[in-house]
Amino acid sequence: MSMATSDSEFNPDLLLAHKLPETRSTYNERDVAIYALGVGACGQDAVDSVELKFVYHENGQEHVQVLPTFVSLFSLGSLTDGLDLPGFKYDPSLLLHGQQYIEVYRPLPSKASLINKVSLAGLQDKGKAAILEIETRSYEQGSDELLCMNRTTVFLRGAGGFSNSSQPFSYKNYPSNQGLAVKIPQTQPSAALLYRLSGDYNPLHSDPNVAKRAGFPRPILHGLCTLGFAIKAIIKCICNGDPSAVKTISGRFLATVFPGETLITEMWLQGLRVIYQTKVKERNKAVLSGYVDIRGLSSSL
Numbered sequence: 001m002s003m004a005t006s007d008s009e010f011n012p013d014l015l016l017a018h019k020l021p022e023t024r025s026t027y028n029e030r031d032v033a034i035y036a037l038g039v040g041a042c043g044q045d046a047v048d049s050v051e052l053k054f055v056y057h058e059n060g061q062e063h064v065q066v067l068p069t070f071v072s073l074f075s076l077g078s079l080t081d082g083l084d085l086p087g088f089k090y091d092p093s094l095l096l097h098g099q100q101y102i103e104v105y106r107p108l109p110s111k112a113s114l115i116n117k118v119s120l121a122g123l124q125d126k127g128k129a130a131i132l133e134i135e136t137r138s139y140e141q142g143s144d145e146l147l148c149m150n151r152t153t154v155f156l157r158g159a160g161g162f163s164n165s166s167q168p169f170s171y172k173n174y175p176s177n178q179g180l181a182v183k184i185p186q187t188q189p190s191a192a193l194l195y196r197l198s199g200d201y202n203p204l205h206s207d208p209n210v211a212k213r214a215g216f217p218r219p220i221l222h223g224l225c226t227l228g229f230a231i232k233a234i235i236k237c238i239c240n241g242d243p244s245a246v247k248t249i250s251g252r253f254l255a256t257v258f259p260g261e262t263l264i265t266e267m268w269l270q271g272l273r274v275i276y277q278t279k280v281k282e283r284n285k286a287v288l289s290g291y292v293d294i295r296g297l298s299s300s301l
């Protein structure tokens with residue numbers, strides 16, 4: 001992959017000493033529904049009985065239901081302002097989302113105001129790149145109850161070489177038997193343009209010139225959009241459509257996805273852990289892998 005020369009300046013001591021400010025998130029049912037549409041809810045069948053509840057109040061239902069990956073949006077505030085951090089001069093177009101780890105502690109309300117406490121949780125030197133981990137703990141305003149936690153790993157191409165530390169990642173081995181289920185939600189060519197309306201306005205996903213400068217032939221799909229597609233497939237296949245069954249989500253973005261490609265998510269149930277892998281069908285390429293821990297299995301399974 002070719003990319004523009006980075007003129008990054010990286011001072012890890014200054015960076016790690018920096019305290020990130022709190023951010024605030026307020027959302028309502030409209031935001032929840034737009035997010036769900038952005039990750040393909042009701043994409044194949046406009047009246048899909050499992051997915052309709054993520055965008056519309058069905059009969060007898062008081063509120064739309066919130067997909068657990070919606071909470072990943074609370075982690076965006078600290079970085080979408082262009083990574084304005086001391087000791088850190090970096091071309092944001094070279095940044096790639098590397099991993100996302102999510103814990104959801106309580107059923108998600110369909111509207112809320114949150115205070116996000118943000119901290120730098122890790123920094124690794126990979127030689128050709130630096131990896132920065134940012135933790136965001138989101139509390140409901142008023143009750144101060146912890147609702148969820150995100151750990152976001154960003155892969156900063158060209159910013160490595162400041163030390164010799166490195167930390168391996170352990171989710172590489174997949175069961176050799178065929179997965180429990182496979183879902184094929186097709187992304188639309190406009191997928192990234194729709195998903196960005198949920199709050200990630202990074203031009204890498206919408207501007208052909210920015211994408212070219214970053215080394216891509218055209219804008220790429222948001223990592224968190226791919227994650228949303230994958231976790232929704234797991235909720236549908238394994239959790240009987242119940243989004244509150246999801247406790248923990250872990251995902252590593254292995255390769256880029258282009259809007260319009262078809263995503264296949266394969267999953268294996270091991271106790272209360274679902275191991276999953278998402279591939280792009282057209283290129284037979286693994287693009288996302290990880291696990292989901294669930295609270296329990298519905299009796300209908």
Ligand SMILES: CCCCCCC[C@@H](O)CC(=O)SCCNC(=O)CCNC(=O)[C@H](O)C(C)(C)COP(=O)(O)OP(=O)(O)OC[C@H]1O[C@@H](n2cnc3c(N)ncnc32)[C@H](O)[C@@H]1OP(=O)(O)O
Nearest residue numbers: 075076079096097098152155166202222223253254255256
């Ligand atoms: C706070 C909120 C902020 C949110 C910001 C998000 C903003 C969004 O708008 C941005 C996006 O959504 S970008 C789109 C989504 N992400 C992607 O498409 C990236 C896909 N992955 C890749 O391209 C490669 O894996 C790539 C390029 C990442 C790595 O591939 P290689 O360069 O080939 O790396 P490799 O040689 O295999 O490994 C080098 C070391 O790095 C570790 N590593 C690899 N992939 C990683 C990944 N995805 N995440 C974390 N670490 C990763 C490897 O383990 C290796 O380390 P070690 O040598 O210690 O084993």
